Amino acid sequence: xxxxxxxxxxxxxxxxxxxxxxxxxxxxxxxxxxxxxxxxxxxxxxxxxxxxxxxxxxxxxxxxxxxxxxxxxxxxxxxxxxxxxxxxxxxxxxxxxxxxxxxxxxxxxxxxxxxxxxxxxxxxxxxxxxxxxxxxxxxxxxxxxxxxxxxxxxxxxxxxxxxxxxxxxxxxxxxxxxxxxxxxxxxxxxxxxxxxxxxxxxxxxxxxxxxxxxxxxxxxxxxxxxxxxxxxxxxxxxxxxxxxxxxxxxxxxxxxxxxxxxxxxxxxxxxxxxxxxxxxxxxxxxxxxxxxxxxxxx
Amino acid sequence: xxxxxxxxxxxxxxxxxxxxxxxxxxxxxxxxxxxxxxxxxxxxxxxxxxxxxxxxxxxxxxxxxxxxxxxxxxxxxxxxxxxxxxxxxxxxxxxxxxxxxxxxxxxxxxxxxxxxxxxxxxxxxxxxxxxxxxxxxxxxxxxxxxxxxxxxxxxxxxxxxxxxxxxxxxxxxxxxxxxxxxxxxxxxxxxxxxxxxxxxxxxxxxxxxxxxxxxxxxxxxxxxxxxxxxxxxxxxxxxxxxxxxxxxxxxxxxxxxxxxxxxxxxxxxxxxxxxxxxxxxxxxxxxxxxxxxxxxxxxxxxxxxxxxxxxxxxxxxxxxxxxx
Numbered sequence: 001x002x003x004x005x006x007x008x009x010x011x012x013x014x015x016x017x018x019x020x021x022x023x024x025x026x027x028x029x030x031x032x033x034x035x036x037x038x039x040x041x042x043x044x045x046x047x048x049x050x051x052x053x054x055x056x057x058x059x060x061x062x063x064x065x066x067x068x069x070x071x072x073x074x075x076x077x078x079x080x081x082x083x084x085x086x087x088x089x090x091x092x093x094x095x096x097x098x099x100x101x102x103x104x105x106x107x108x109x110x111x112x113x114x115x116x117x118x119x120x121x122x123x124x125x126x127x128x129x130x131x132x133x134x135x136x137x138x139x140x141x142x143x144x145x146x147x148x149x150x151x152x153x154x155x156x157x158x159x160x161x162x163x164x165x166x167x168x169x170x171x172x173x174x175x176x177x178x179x180x181x182x183x184x185x186x187x188x189x190x191x192x193x194x195x196x197x198x199x200x201x202x203x204x205x206x207x208x209x210x211x212x213x214x215x216x217x218x219x220x221x222x223x224x225x226x227x228x229x230x231x232x233x234x235x236x237x238x239x240x241x242x243x244x245x246x247x248x249x250x251x252x253x254x255x256x257x258x259x260x261x262x263x264x265x266x267x268x269x270x271x272x273x274x275x276x277x278x279x280x281x282x283x284x285x286x287x288x289x290x291x292x293x294x295x296x297x298x
Numbered sequence: 299x300x301x302x303x304x305x306x307x308x309x310x311x312x313x314x315x316x317x318x319x320x321x322x323x324x325x326x327x328x329x330x331x332x333x334x335x336x337x338x339x340x341x342x343x344x345x346x347x348x349x350x351x352x353x354x355x356x357x358x359x360x361x362x363x364x365x366x367x368x369x370x371x372x373x374x375x376x377x378x379x380x381x382x383x384x385x386x387x388x389x390x391x392x393x394x395x396x397x398x399x400x401x402x403x404x405x406x407x408x409x410x411x412x413x414x415x416x417x418x419x420x421x422x423x424x425x426x427x428x429x430x431x432x433x434x435x436x437x438x439x440x441x442x443x444x445x446x447x448x449x450x451x452x453x454x455x456x457x458x459x460x461x462x463x464x465x466x467x468x469x470x471x472x473x474x475x476x477x478x479x480x481x482x483x484x485x486x487x488x489x490x491x492x493x494x495x496x497x498x499x500x501x502x503x504x505x506x507x508x509x510x511x512x513x514x515x516x517x518x519x520x521x522x523x524x525x526x527x528x529x530x531x532x533x534x535x536x537x538x539x540x541x542x543x544x545x546x547x548x549x550x551x552x553x554x555x556x557x558x559x560x561x562x563x564x565x566x567x568x569x570x571x572x573x574x575x576x577x578x579x580x581x582x583x584x585x586x587x588x589x590x591x592x593x594x595x596x597x598x599x600x601x602x603x604x605x606x607x608x609x610x611x612x613x614x615x616x617x618x619x620x621x622x
Contacts, residue, residue: 018382029420031323035310036417041431047489048445050457052422054449063455111341118338137346141546141604144597147584148360152353168349171342199542202334231439234577238585248441255445255560269442280437291433291494292428294499 054266062262078267082254088241090268091288093250100246101165101229107170108225109218112253116179117210121187121201131180137173147240154221154237160241169229175221183210187226220290223283230276246271354601355596365591370525372591379595383498389596391571399555399575400479400548403487407535407544411492415499416529429500432493443486451558453483473559479573479582486554495540502536503529521560549604552577574601 053068056075061068083091118124119131149168153159158167187210195205212217233248240249254268280287361379365372383389414432422428435443450457451472459469470523472478506528514524556564565582567574574582576596584593 002596018409024460029422033417033422033532037422037428037431041428042415043489044434044493047443047450048434051442051446062449065455065460067455067457067460098515101342115342118335122335122336122338123361124332127335130343139351139546139608140493141550141552141601142350142354144601145350145355145357145581146596147590147594148356149349151582151590152349164613167345167516171345173342173346176339176342177373197527202331202338206338227437231441233439233441237553248439251439251441251445252557252560253447255557256564265445266449269445273438273442276437276439277434280430281435285426287435287437288429288497290427292497 011159048263048273049276051266051270055270056262057206059261059263059264062266072294073231074263075267078263079271081261082266082268082271085254086266088250088254088268089245090247090250090271093245093247094271096162096244097230097246097248100162101226103166104229105222105226108172108175109222112169112175112221113183113211113214113218114206115176116181116183117187117206117214119180120175120183120191121210123188134173134176142168143234146235149235150239159239160244162240164239164242165232165236165244165246168235170234172225177219178221179214186213186217220286223279223287224253227276227279227287306410310481320557351399357597357601360591361598363591365594366588375591378590380599382592384598388571388574389576389579391549392567392576394577395476395480395555395567395573396549396551396577396606399483399487399573400545402480403484403491404541404544404548406484407488408540410488411495411499411540412533412537413525414492415503415526416535418496418500420502425613427586430499432496434493436461436494437492438490440490441554443490444554445484445560447486447554448558448560473568474572476572479555479558479568483551483554483573486558487548487551491544495538495544497542499533499536502533506532512568538611538614542608545607545611546604549576549600549607550577552581588600 053071054062055078057072058070058077061072082088101273115134119127119134120198150159153164192205195209200208211286232246232249233252236246236249237252240246245253248251251268251272255265356504361370362376363375364375364378418425418428418432451459453459453471454472458472463469470478471480473480510528510532511524514528519527554573555567555575556578558573559566559568563569563587565574565578567578577600580593580596580600583596584591587593
């Protein structure tokens, strides 16, 4: 069932013989390709570099003309001032974000694995209908329900707290679907059946056989979820009170006009951005794989 | 739009049934075992029902009331909120901004992403490095993007005005005009999302058999011709998918214009609302004006817009499929 990847056309793929392949490598990149990619890379990195430059300059430099183009020596000073700022509570915000993102990530990974396994390997009434519901919910812009969601959080006394920013995101339709797709191929039916014959319960089968087999997909799902939660803005901005900011909310507060101090704002932005860039550099290959497969497989 | 939106691949509408497990002695299995599948899938449905579906549907109910946050009277007013909205100039201004920025941000983004996907679909050295450098803006948080770009677009000392001054253009006050605010906000969206779309398109491109290009080459087609005659037609379904995702995200645009106006009139999108989007108007009505009923009306109308655009896209998809 593929609408996205078009069916192979009449051209039958035939493996070219080895010497032929060596003679004419298809689509080999020339210098123009690399030049183009270098320009794109520069454009990708330029705003981040600009952030670094501004975050490492004393505030008086920021308004100078021409604008400074090389990093200065005030980074440590600016970062210190960000953390010393009582209004913004940046250290607290970092901790809060870590907490919210970690809880949501662990929950999404575990619950998605459970549900994905059930949809892939267990037989029960209503399975295909329920799976259709999961897929359909991926298309629903639930963010638009934020008015009643806020009323709900107020009613149950959670508005303003970190719980209100976490609870709506402890499950993910995308996660369920992704884990189901992975479980179909990754967990052999024979293994499950053999465990059943040995008298293992379904729960035990999940924890001892299925979850270990799902680990690669679980890791990618975890990375994507963590990044999404770390960067989330709209809902935390609306629901969290002044005492419980996340990093992104703290950043918006920093830039909110009480401070004409752009070096301070840039230093805060840098501190809020670096953790994810580090994660990305460490796990870039997996993250890219997850995104590309999410778009094409399934 | 978010990273995990990417699972919204349209072709997943009817997933193929997984291989049925061998017939088991399910009739004999204890209740605990028979209920296990439901126990496994229920957390998703319970949480989604409470925090996703219920608020969305309840939005409609709220929109039929004159509903403010703190208890008190909540008279049922029928469609009065909708009638008010239809005549609300501020709302239509926000709608124009939203759609304008959406078009301005999406069209160049998809053009560049398609070309870039083609460029990346070659045997490259350091392939992962190039892909990562394309994707790094998507990893940057939307708040950070808003803050950094706002500084770059500052009137008196911003990088952009400095660059344009080199070619003799006078300093532009980007926040103050509608067109310039649209350009600046679109630039933020483009920077953040082009790489993501590039990778989605690249993934689709890699499913195109190489032999097609070889055959075209042997027939004497140049790179440009190959791009138009092979790449674009083969990518059309994916382009439609990417457009749907961009629509869902674009119609709800909020953070970039908010931070672009940080400091004064941020929710209002500037002094005369020149960059206020519908989502900003919604939040303004709900959280500054305490008019939850009216805000819910805005949300429901926005929902209608998204549903409409998605329906158009489904029709489009079907036409493309039947054309194949």
